[in-house]
Amino acid sequence: MLIIQSNFKRAAMLLIAMLLLLGLGSPELEAAAHAKKGGEHGKASEHHKTDEGGHEKKESAHHGDSGHHGPVKSELTFVKKLRYSWLVAYMFFLSxxxxxxxxxxxxxxxxxxxxxxxxxxxxxxxxxxxxxxxxxxxxxxxxxxxxxxxxxxxxxxxxxxxxxxxxxxxxxxxxxxxxxxxxxxxxxxxxxxxxxxxxxxxxxxxxxxxxxxxxxxxxxxxxxxxxxxxxxxxxxxxxxxxxxxxxxxxxxxxxxxxxxxxxxxxxxxxxxxQWFSTMYGVYYFAGSVWVTCATVYMLMLLHQSQGILQYVIRRETYHDIAKLMFAFTVFYAYIHFSQYFLIWNAAIPEETFWYVQREKGSWWWIGQTIIFGHFFLPFLLLLRSDVKVNKSFMPLICIWAWLMHYLDMHFNIMPLIYPDGFTIYWTxxxxxxxxxxxxxxxxxxxxxxxxxxxxRDPRIAEAMGVYVEPEGGEPAH
Incomplete structure (x- = not known):
């Protein structure tokens, strides 16, 4: 087992080194792409000079429409896909x-x-x-x-x-x-x-x-x-x-x-x-605690089956962590709805463009999936107390929570490189x-x-359901 873990760690370190090398080589690739584009723009400018300014007006209107999207996007390369995939995964595990x-x-x-x-x-x-x-x-x-x-x-x-x-x-x-x-x-x-x-x-x-x-x-x-x-x-x-x-x-x-x-x-x-949002930190926090409760629940099941936490985790422990997950299911929905409602009601371009971009193509369906899968489904399931302690059904809810949280991170990050719709790449x-x-x-x-x-925590006996007689006196009645 130790040999497998050691080899796995070496393989992971090797993959990271490869990713870093890809990152080192990417500036040159991007510079070459920009240089190529620069030459094409140079040729295009000569063409515009002989076109009585018609195309210049169209180009200027096009840049005016994309004012909220910052600089002109560079070509979507493998390295760019890898970086964005890495950022999605990183923010998932950081949460x-x-x-x-x-x-x-x-x-x-x-x-x-x-x-x-x-x-x-x-x-x-x-x-x-x-x-x-x-x-x-x-x-x-x-x-x-x-x-x-x-x-x-x-x-x-x-x-x-x-x-x-x-x-x-x-x-x-x-x-x-x-x-x-x-x-x-x-x-x-x-x-x-x-x-x-x-x-x-x-x-x-x-x-x-x-x-x-x-x-x-x-x-x-x-x-x-x-x-x-x-x-x-x-x-x-x-x-x-x-x-x-x-x-x-x-x-x-x-x-x-x-x-x-x-x-x-x-x-x-x-x-x-360009986007303005004062609630984004709370939004990420709510999703982080929600997926953490699912992760801890799964680790409790794993370690108890291994005998590591066999005698310290009780039925009430599973019930309590599931209750916390239920609470943050509601809190996440409240924060998300409040932010969307305020931005929709104010209708300020510096705020609305973020949601407009995520209503295009199949991103609209991803948004609907998050609404129903991140809130309605777990909310209805976790209402029941017997579900919270069901060791056969709760793992399915926890796996579903991982999937929804990953979709949430994907929904926040990936529309920048896949504006036409949801895309999964091997990276x-x-x-x-x-x-x-x-x-x-x-x-x-x-x-x-x-x-x-x-x-030796003073509360461990209480958490295990064990009564400890107070020191230096008779037990209270």
Whole structure:
């Protein structure tokens, strides 16, 4: 088994290296294509001079109609298809990592005991934000001009780039600065939450494996926290670990919202930088948590069948994660409908063109599929309590959720290169396989290296349905 995993990882790394080489060669290919087009335009200009200006008027009208679509699109090459396929797959898996981080933050903010058995699984997935995810983002971060048209636009003439807010993001320094901030901030938050969670497992052990060391950032944070929690370091190690995780969650939820919004704005919404939407971050967040609940449900079934989480996951745990999935089914529909209704009611060209483009060809049918498949179908199915705990039927709903979320990402990104309708290319399967395989190998490695669930969390007994008699007294009646 280890040999298979090792060979799989090598194959995945080789595929990534090939993709990077393709990215390195693409600027020359695109430059050659532009040069060829330039020659054709030169010949065309000579023809226009002898045509009494008739064709010039038509060309000028054509460019006027495409004012909201930015610079003239380059030729659709294999490399361009591969980059867009990679971006769709990347945002799909990033949403699961972000959703798991949100579940961990939710647990520490509200002391939700039902999350304890699955918290370690969510911690491992959240920690994929650093390191694998930055590596997998290189194909579109190192050569963004092949995807993002604002890189080729002139900020002095493009009115969409003159907006004060967009000037901060749509420039090379802002793009790379915000991208780095997403990985550093969320990666640090996820890893420190997992660090203190793992330290809690050794807090009461006698073998001396407990460390509980504060890093420099935590020393600054706890310096201010002393005013509210003066007994923070005088308590038992296990309680100290819980308080450190609570502290990280208290400021982390704010950083999480800011960085998630930054990521989806800089990497997806920026594909059509002329578009205005204040709800896009919430829209991506709702879909992320929704598909994360489906993913965690499937992992619970898998690990319980393997005996890893056999004694800690109960029927109520499945019911609770399915209830959270049901809640975000409704929340996603509410956000999506609210955004569409407001844009339709205002009828501002800077906002409506995004939906108009996605109502052409077969994209209209994809939109209808998302409406019914992302909301109505799971809403009606998850209404029943017995369905939420049905281990034969819920996997079908979870697989359906993966499909709908992928269609959602496809619907957001791919109309730029396939304006006539929905198209599936083999690079879509390649990108999903490579990114998913890499992340799965890292997850399995971390899962085998650490305990599968928080063994010494004070709420683990309650989550398992075990009554523990209070220390130093008689049980309450």
């Amino acid at each position: 699961i990592c972000l959703g798991c981080l949100f579940i961990v933050l939710l647990h520490h903010l509200f002391d939700a005991q039902w999350i304890v058995p699955i918290r370690r699984v969510c911690e491992h997935i959240a920690c994929l934000i650093w390191f694998p995810m930055p590596l997998l983002a290189l194909p579109f971060l190192l050569w963004p001009s092949g995807i993002y048209d604002w890189m080729l636009a002139d900020p002095t003439t493009d009115h969409a780039l003159k907006a004060v807010v967009k000037k901060w993001v749509f420039n090379p320094m802002g793009f790379y600065g915000f991208s780095a901030a997403v990985f550093l901030v969320l990666g640090y938050l996820a890893r420190r939450l997992r660090y203190w969670s793992l330290q809690q497992d050794f807090a009461e052990a006698e073998d001396g494996e407990y460390e509980g060391k504060l890093d420099r950032i935590e020393k600054v944070i706890t310096f201010f926290a002393r005013f509210l929690l003066g007994h923070l370091f005088e308590s038992r190690p296990s309680v100290r670990c819980s308080r450190m995780m609570n502290i990280h969650a208290s400021y982390g939820i704010i950083m999480f919202v800011a960085m998630l919004t930054t990521a989806c704005f800089a990497w997806v919404k920026a594909l059509q930088y 879509d399967f390649l990108a999903m396989g490579v990114i998913g395989g890499m992340l799965w190998s890292f997850y399995v490695k971390n899962l085998g290296r650490h305990p599968a669930y928080p063994q």
